[in-house]
Amino acid sequence: DTEVTQTPKHLVMGMTNKKSLKCEQHMGHRAMYWYKQKAKKPPELMFVYSYEKLSINESVPSRFSPECPNSSLLNLHLHALQPEDSALYLCASSQEPAGPSTGELFFGEGSRLTVL
């Protein structure tokens, strides 16, 4: 099983809603990531979890709240989002958190978020 599974695939929410994006991997990877991707742009790093602890927060607004309940799961809680937050949210995992040789990222297919 070499998949990173993200749900939901599509999400439409209002600015006052609270929703969550979910990500799951069963490859035994110990690093998990959230990236945001706008159309025709590269993926932009948001958060990194290493061994279930938040190790990098790229100055992401607090309306995005990540959570790593266990080594296989990663959530992104969304609250009071703005229309400009509409994007594709990609989850990724890698084998180990440290070292470039293990930095190969396995991406999920993403959750396409639209904020009205």
Next chain:
Amino acid sequence: QQPVQSPQAVILREGEDAVINCSSSKALYSVHWYRQKHGEAPVFLMILLKGGEQKGHDKISASFNEKKQQSSLYLTASQLSYSGTYFCGTGFYTGGFKTIFGAGTRLFVKA
């Protein structure tokens, strides 16, 4: 810290070759190449770790010139399936491992 890619876009006929370049104004410790097809997730192609390292994968290969702080991706005898956006990424460790992607090179291969 975002690496710079060139060209921004390439249109090829099947069987033609292409080169995509990636450079950085800061030291590169590793270079990662990914391909993303429209509507799909990015897919890992290869990592280059050392200056002078070259790797190949089918008819796609890459080189890494550490001194010049640049990497190049070579696509030989391109196939329709090579179409997509190619991203180079620079990886470094800062409490956790970060991969920062360049803006991407859109490659379109036509029959």
